[in-house]
Amino acid sequence: MDGVGIIGAIIIGIVAGWIAEQVTGRRHGLITNLIVGLVGAFIGWFLAGLIDVGVGGWIEWLVASTIGAILLLLIFSMVRRR
Secondary structure: OOOHHHHHHHHHHHHHHHHHHHHHHHOOOOHHHHHHHHHHHHHHHHHOOOOOOOOOHHHHHHHHHHHHHHHHHHHHHHHHHO
């Protein structure tokens, strides 16, 4: 997460996890939202690299993290059902 710092990454992770939680209809706590958001950030960063989209500012990181977190929760729910 270049350019946002550790505190910024934590804040973005919490917000991205919360947004993903709302979109997927799940209910988690603050720590789970943080973890989902931070893992989602890595997934979003990876996907942005695959399609050659630059991620540099707060908004871009939030969007990428949220998309990654939503994908993470959807994949987790698919695996958990089996």
